Amino acid sequence: MAETMQFDLVSPERRVASLQVAAVQIPGADGDLTAMKDHAPLITTLRPGVLSVDGPDGEAKFVVTGGFAEISSAGASILAERAVPVEDMTQEIYHDMVKSAHEAHAKARETFQNEPGPVDDAAKLLADMVAMGDHIGISPPNL
Amino acid sequence: MPSLKDLKNRIESVKSTRKITKAMQMVAAAKLRRAQDAAESARPYAERFNAVLAGLAASVGDSDSAPKLLTGTGKDDVHLLVVMTAERGLCGGFNANIAKLAKNHAAKLKGQGKTVKILTVGKKGRDSMRRDYGDLFVGHVDLTEVKRVGYTDAQGIARDILNRFDDGEFDVATIFYSEFVNVVSQIPTAQQIIPADYDTADEGDSDGSTTLYDYEPDEEAILADLLPRGVATQIFTALLENAASEQGARMSAMDNATRNAGEMIDKLTIEYNRSRQAVITNELIEIISGAEAL
Numbered sequence: 189m190a191e192t193m194q195f196d197l198v199s200p201e202r203r204v205a206s207l208q209v210a211a212v213q214i215p216g217a218d219g220d221l222t223a224m225k226d227h228a229p230l231i232t233t234l235r236p237g238v239l240s241v242d243g244p245d246g247e248a249k250f251v252v253t254g255g256f257a258e259i260s261s262a263g264a265s266i267l268a269e270r271a272v273p274v275e276d277m278t279q280e281i282y283h284d285m286v287k288s289a290h291e292a293h294a295k296a297r298e299t300f301q302n303e304p305g306p307v308d309d310a311a312k313l314l315a316d317m318v319a320m321g322d323h324i325g326i327s328p329p330n331l
Numbered sequence: 332m333p334s335l336k337d338l339k340n341r342i343e344s345v346k347s348t349r350k351i352t353k354a355m356q357m358v359a360a361a362k363l364r365r366a367q368d369a370a371e372s373a374r375p376y377a378e379r380f381n382a383v384l385a386g387l388a389a390s391v392g393d394s395d396s397a398p399k400l401l402t403g404t405g406k407d408d409v410h411l412l413v414v415m416t417a418e419r420g421l422c423g424g425f426n427a428n429i430a431k432l433a434k435n436h437a438a439k440l441k442g443q444g445k446t447v448k449i450l451t452v453g454k455k456g457r458d459s460m461r462r463d464y465g466d467l468f469v470g471h472v473d474l475t476e477v478k479r480v481g482y483t484d485a486q487g488i489a490r491d492i493l494n495r496f497d498d499g500e501f502d503v504a505t506i507f508y509s510e511f512v513n514v515v516s517q518i519p520t521a522q523q524i525i526p527a528d529y530d531t532a533d534e535g536d537s538d539g540s541t542t543l544y545d546y547e548p549d550e551e552a553i554l555a556d557l558l559p560r561g562v563a564t565q566i567f568t569a570l571l572e573n574a575a576s577e578q579g580a581r582m583s584a585m586d587n588a589t590r591n592a593g594e595m596i597d598k599l600t601i602e603y604n605r606s607r608q609a610v611i612t613n614e615l616i617e618i619i620s621g622a623e624a625l
Binding site for chain 1: 369372373375376377379380383387481482485486543544545546547548552553556557560563564567
């Protein structure tokens with residue numbers, strides 16, 4: 189295995205994972221990126237997506253939404269508002285997420301009628317959510 | 332002088348009270364452990380989050396385009412006090428202490444001619460604040476149905492507060508909660524959450540992080556994204572601290588109650604025994620003097 193670095197994934201309620209990994213692929217707001225040891229220090233916000241780590245027990249995947257990643261030369265810590273291992277991801281949780289994204293979008297459209305900014309953001313969030321569902325093989329609910 | 336039967340009933344009733352308080356104490360102890368665990372596991376997130384936000388806040392500083400959540404609206408006329416207390420009583424001075432702190436704060440602000448608005452979380456705080464400041468209420472968050480506070484609860488409260496802020500309902504928001512130190516000591520605390528009051532002095536020495544980060548997207552966009560989450564995080568921390576404090580306070584209150592009940596039972600038992608002895612002595616005297624009279 190290549191050189192490893194410390195990887196932490198924390199959600200507000202608990203520490204989801206903390207291990208030594210070779211690489212971690214992060215769904216950043218401006219695009220996916222892979223961080224390995226000695227990566228340049230970087231802070232990026234997350235878009236809803238799948239985070240995959242190349243750890244000692246093979247590859248592990250997590251669904252993350254909202255939050256940010258802090259990458260330094262020593263390691264990467266991801267602070268996500270929601271972090272669920274892909275295996276634990278159910279139709280129910282996913283539908284819940286998509287539904288709240290839908291509501292946020294509808295609300296943004298209502299409140300910001302003459303400002304495209306927030307509406308676009310909400311639309312992107314929703315699209316990311318749906319794309320993530322495709323990625324892990326769960327279809328979005330019919331809304 | 333109460334009769335023997337009265338005393339006996341009294342002792343029985345205090346005994347059953349003692350059983351109840353003892354049970355409540357043990358329940359509180361079990362719940363306290365869980366609440367402490369929850370607070371413990373939430374700590375890494377909150378610490379990291381605040382450290383990063385403090386760094387960001389320091390670098391964006393006072394530039395004109397900085398988000399309002401950080402710099403404030405430029406006024407401090409209208410204050411929102413978010414009073415967070417328990418849903419249930421029987422926990423010593425826990426609810427009263429938080430309410431007292433909030434009331435003092437409100438009185439001070441009113442004295443300075445500011446407008447005060449109150450939002451309560453938890454039934455006990457609402458009842459107590461309503462007596463003095465019923466006309467200042469703007470809302471109440473009911474957590475009666477919530478068995479274990481989760482991040483979604485904090486998010487809900489944060490969304491409510493942020494919506495009010497966006498609508499220009501207030502300039503400064505402060506949360507009141509109780510910080511958990513240990514079982515016997517909970518400190519009622521006031522913390523300003525809007526505009527965000529990040530202790531920038533902390534951040535340098537926490538892990539010697541003089542690291543210069545690249546930001547993606549730029550610092551201000553990240554800050555705009557993270558600040559609302561920061562409000563939720565702070566509220567979540569406060570909720571967890573409160574939950575632990577509540578159980579700690581209840582545990583020590585119930586411990587005291589159990590001990591008092593024990594003392595009372597001892598005293599009553601002595602009194603009972605004395606009265607019984609007095610009755611016996613009386614009867615003996617009657618018999619003896621009756622015999623002597625013959």
